[in-house]
Amino acid sequence: MNAASPWTRLRWRAEALLVRALVRLLRALGASRASDLGGMVGRLLGPWLPVSRIARVNLRLAFPDRDEAWRARVVRAMWDNLGRTAAELACLDQIVADPAAVEVSGAEHFDAAGRAGGPAILVSGHFANWEIELPLAARRGVVPGVVYRAIANPHLDALVAAIRTRAMGGRAVMLPKGSAGARATLAHLRAGGVVGMLVDQKMNDGIAARLFGLTAMTAPAAAHLALRFRCPLIPARAMRAGSARFRLEVLPPIPLPEAKDRHAAVAELTQRLNDLIEAWARERPAEWLWVHRRFDKALYAQRT
Numbered sequence: 001m002n003a004a005s006p007w008t009r010l011r012w013r014a015e016a017l018l019v020r021a022l023v024r025l026l027r028a029l030g031a032s033r034a035s036d037l038g039g040m041v042g043r044l045l046g047p048w049l050p051v052s053r054i055a056r057v058n059l060r061l062a063f064p065d066r067d068e069a070w071r072a073r074v075v076r077a078m079w080d081n082l083g084r085t086a087a088e089l090a091c092l093d094q095i096v097a098d099p100a101a102v103e104v105s106g107a108e109h110f111d112a113a114g115r116a117g118g119p120a121i122l123v124s125g126h127f128a129n130w131e132i133e134l135p136l137a138a139r140r141g142v143v144p145g146v147v148y149r150a151i152a153n154p155h156l157d158a159l160v161a162a163i164r165t166r167a168m169g170g171r172a173v174m175l176p177k178g179s180a181g182a183r184a185t186l187a188h189l190r191a192g193g194v195v196g197m198l199v200d201q202k203m204n205d206g207i208a209a210r211l212f213g214l215t216a217m218t219a220p221a222a223a224h225l226a227l228r229f230r231c232p233l234i235p236a237r238a239m240r241a242g243s244a245r246f247r248l249e250v251l252p253p254i255p256l257p258e259a260k261d262r263h264a265a266v267a268e269l270t271q272r273l274n275d276l277i278e279a280w281a282r283e284r285p286a287e288w289l290w291v292h293r294r295f296d297k298a299l300y301a302q303r304t
Contacts, residue, residue: 016155023159026090031101031244034087039243042083047076055290057300062212062281077286081240085129088244089160092167095244096135103241106250107140109234114141119189119231120253123222125200125277126289128238132246134196135167137236142194145173147185189229197222200277202294207267209274214295216274223269226256233269237280240287 004012026034046052052075059071088095095101113120120142124133134144146164151157165172173188175181175195185195203219210216226233232253239247254272257265281288293300 012153012155015153016159019156019159023090023163026087027094031088031091031094031098033243034091035084035243038083038085038087039080040083042079042081042086043076046079046082047072051291052079054293054300058290058292058294059285061214061295061299063285074285075290078288078290081128081287082289084240084243085131088129089131089163091244092131092135092163095129095246096132096139096167101244102132102136102246102248104136104248104250106236106252109232109250109252110137110140110142113137113194113232113234116232117192119192119229120194121189121222121226121231121233122194122196122236123199123233123273124196124236124238125198125280126292127280127284128240128246128287130198130238131164131167132238133236133248134172134194135164135169136248137194137196138168138171143171143173143188143192144168145175145185145188145193145195147175147177147181147195147197150176150178185225189225189231195225199273200289200294201292207270209267209271211274211278211294214299216294218270218274220266220270222273223266226254226269227262227265230256235273235276239284 026037029037055075055078056071059066059074063071122133122137122144124130134146138144151160161172161174165174173184173193175185175188189195199219199222201219202217204217206217206219208215209218211218222233225231233256234253235251237249239249241247254269254276257268
């Protein structure tokens with residue numbers, strides 16, 4: 001932050017003031033109405049943004065048997081979900097504190113991780129409102145660590161971290177991506193914490209794995225950590241059930257490969273995660289984040 005120019009620091013402060021005002025407005029509306037407002041904005045504006053072209057290409061690659069009208073409907077519904085998710089962030093603590101807001105299946109897997117007092121890794125993807133998962137785990141007794149990409153604006157980064165921490169009852173450990181965050185992640189796992197990781201985005205220097213029948217460079221960190229600590233790797237996904245209403249499905253831990261070759265074990269486990277992400281996206285395509293360049297960049301040179 002100190003290396004930024006005075007103009008940049010001023011812009012950061014102005015952005016933070018605007019976002020704080022928006023957060024206050026959304027909290028005053030309440031979670032359900034805030035969600036509806038965000039969904040309306042997302043539906044109206046999102047499909048016209050240039051990034052929607054990436055979503056259309058991804059959908060064509062993933063669902064070649066579907067027509068353009070179907071893909072357009074999915075893109076619009078995706079933006080509805082993203083708009084809702086953004087607005088719901090302001091009310092995250094209200095949502096996870098409301099027993100009627102989230103129906104949880106498989107909560108016993110969170111409970112087991114909390115009772116064990118050892119490390120565990122919660123893996124998910126950008127489905128529905130993915131922000132609810134770690135706060136709900138925290139309410140089952142685990143100590144959540146959030147692996148995330150820091151926002152360039154440090155004021156906004158601190159604001160979002162505060163929202164997440166409040167929703168987790170003040171127990172969250174923020175683990176920004178990077179070398180310092182990697183060291184903190186290892187320390188958190190050694191201390192018996194649970195680390196939450198979203199594993200559905202491209203990593204250029206990751207490993208090649210299949211996704212929708214195509215090669216996708218994939219981050220192997222979750223597989224590496226699970227194998228290093230021989231700890232539970234617990235998949236979970238949020239599914240939208242309405243305005244600020246969800247179902248959270250927590251699955252049993254994924255069995256860890258016993259292969260003696262560490263590289264083969266990492267590749268096998270990473271592929272299992274990609275297979276799970278693909279299955280979830282096929283089941284509820286409107287709730288996944290299709291605007292990410294997940295495949296080889298040459299595929300995005302196609303005209304839509």
